[in-house]
Amino acid sequence: MDLYYTPFPDYEIINKTILATSEDPTATPEVDIDIDMLYALNNISALLGTQWYLGLPFSYPVNVTGISELTGIFEQVLGDNLIALQLGNEPDLYGxxxxxxxxxxxIPQYIGEWDEVIPAIQNNTQVTRQSILLAPSICCDISGNWSVTDLLDAGFMDDFGSNLAALSIQHYPNDNCAGDDPPNAQSIYYSYLQHSSQTGTVQQWLNNTAYAVSVDKPFMMFETNTASCAGFSGLSDSxxxxxxxxxxxxxxxxxxxxxxxxxxxxxxxxxxAFTPPPSNYSSExxxxxxxxxxxxxxxxxALGSSNASQVVDLQLNSDNDYTVGYGIYENGVPARILLINFMDDLQTGSAAFTGSVHIGGVNGIADTTPSTVDVRYLSAPSVSEKFNITWAGQTLGGQFECDGRLQGTQTTTTVTCDSTNGCAITVPAPGAALIFLSSTAESESFDTALTQTFPTTFYSQGGPTTDMSVLETSNGRGGPQQALVPLGSTSHGEEDTSAAVRRSVAASFTLVCVAVGASLVGRLILRRA
Known part of the structure; x- marks a missing residue:
């Protein structure tokens, strides 16, 4: 990456040099930026309070001077709006x-390159925050000797802990990159609807996160999503x-x-999470x-705005894979409960489950179940639905319909509770329910500051166009040669992955006393910011 102080042609602020080839179709292009990009980020922060992670170039051979200078410039322009700078992205793949x-x-070569870079940053008078870097951002450990534990055992934190704002890793549950023999999305669809897929995956980092807490360093999942290389059509967009x-x-x-x-x-x-329209459609x-x-x-x-929330997996129904619950505390006090139903009953109601929520009332703890709770739902007709999705009754519309503002009236359902039966919360299949245990917990779940929204009033001019007579005779996206020259797709086996899976499990579940009293929490863990 190079930083330019003179404008690019046509007022561009980002310029890419394409390096991808047929042998390496996923190669990361060189990215050049104009300094106006940094000022634009800072202006966004002034309006919205946004804070930023940025990446430093770590190409080979390492440009020590360039890394140091960019670190200083990034900090000088963004100030406190800069959270951290990533130094090295997926270094376990570099070889x-x-x-x-x-x-x-x-790892020895990686640490050696850090040994070159750190003195240059320390000697740069523009850098006032020495704990500004984020690493190692390991993703894959293909060789089996590139884990976070391996790196820590090699002395990475001993050498560079004072230079780190946070520790980081990156992970995707599946790989959809061309050339890596990606799976058929339909054959793995079910795994995204099982709680054990998440709990099993995270086991490999529990010692690392515990270590991060012990040395007072945040531990970030710095990059994740449903599958690497753009995800699976029909799954990742469902x-x-x-x-x-x-x-x-x-x-x-x-x-x-x-x-x-x-x-x-x-x-x-x-x-x-959201995608702009193609430039030649941006006016429509x-x-x-x-x-x-x-x-x-x-x-x-669910996590709230206090930055002091504590999260515990309630392990509902004997840790059932399809009915999941989390208790969220604020400073040790039960505040919210999140319930998820992974099942799909084709809108028959046969797989909806009702949870009975109690607060205390066991092991000598006073029953503090509230008289009412408020509930908001995440809903869709099926797990395969792409656009007919609502959060608290509001939607952002279908394809090419979103202007950034939620449509409809926010719906919050009030449920009456009693000390005997608790609060009966029904979660549709599929769906999720966020339960607010008090009015304070509800008000603290979001920033109460008034947010101004505006309709889109400016549209880009021009852009690439296609002559309609050519389009009408082109035999589709690949022209008349489509049958002879198959084109690549971001989804392996596109026709297979575009279909949607429907799961119907004819069963109902009851949360047996979802008690979140302190004595029942075997593992109450602070979510560090």
């Missing part, structure tokens, strides 16, 4: 085929992905992760919202 490192590249994202996020919070960043892609990415159409965005809304309200 793999087509990567710009020797094949024997390993309601199943929203339920998965909610469960995955809460599992990470329970496991002492400080936060998670869901990856975005371009027009052809199935897993995007608006944005498209993906299912994962709705999960983000719900999880944000």
């Amino acid at each position: 793999q085929q087509f990567r710009a490192r020797p094949f024997d590249y390993w 309601f199943a992905a929203a339920l998965w994202a909610a469960d995955w996020s809460m599992t990470l919070a329970y496991s002492n992760f400080s936060g998670a960043l869901f990856h975005f892609g371009g027009q052809n990415a199935a897993y995007n 159409y608006q944005w498209t919202t993906g299912p994962i965005y709705y999960a983000n809304l719900m999880v944000a309200e």
Whole structure:
């Protein structure tokens, strides 16, 4: 990456040099930015309070001077709006085929490159925050000797702990990259609708997150989503992905992760939280919202705005795979409960489950079940639904229909409780319910500051166009040669992955005393910010 102080042609602020080839179709392009990009980010922060992670170039050979200078410039322009700078992205892949490192590249060489970079940053007077870096951002550990534990055992934190703002990893549950023999999405669809998929995956990092707590460092899931290389069409853009994202996020919070960043892609990415219209349609159409965005809304309200929330997996119904629950505490006091139903009963109601929520009332703890609770629902007709999705009764519309504002009236259902039966909360199949145990818990679930919204009034001019006479005679997207030259797709076996799976489990479940009194919490873990 290069930073330019003179404008690019046509007022562009980002310029890419394409490096991808037929041998390496996923190669990351070189990205050049104009300094106006940084000022734009800072202006966004002034309006919205947004804070930023940025990446530093870590190409081979390492440009020590460039890294140091960029660190200083990023900090000077963004100030406190800069959270951290990532130094090295997926270094465990650097020695793999087509990567710009020797094949024997390993942890000793990685630490050696850090040994070169850190003194230059420390000697840069523009850098006032020495604990500004984020690493190691390991993703895959293909060789089996590139885990976070391996890196810590090699002395990474001993050498560079004072330079780190946070520790980080990156993970996708499946791989859809061309050339890596990606699976048929339909054959793995079920795994996104099972709680054990999340709890099993996170086990490998529990010692690492515990260590991060012990040394007072945040531990970030710095990049994740349903599958690498844009996700699977028909899965990553379905309601199943929203339920998965909610469960995955809460599992990470329970496991002492400080936060998670869901990856975005371009027009052809199935897993995007939102996608702009193609430039030649921007004067006619608006944005498209993906299912994962709705999960983000719900999880944000579940965790609240205090930054002091504590999350515990309630292990409902003997830790059932399809009915999942989380208790959320604020400073040790039960505040909210999140319930997820992964089953799909084709809207018959046969797989909806009703949870009976009690607060205390066991083991000598006073029963403090409230007289009423408020509930908001994440809903869709089926796990395969792409657009007919609502959070608290509101939607962002279908394809090319979103202007960034929720449509409809927010719906919050009030449920009456009693000390004998508790609060009966029914969760549809599929769906999720966020239960607020008090009015304070509800008001603290979001920022109460008034947010101003505006309709889109500016549209881009021009853009690439296609002559209609050519389009009408082109025999579709590939022209008359489509049958002879198959085109690549971001989804392996596109026809197979576009179909949706429906799961119907004819069963009902009851939450047997979802008690979140302190004595019943065997593992109450602070979600660090």
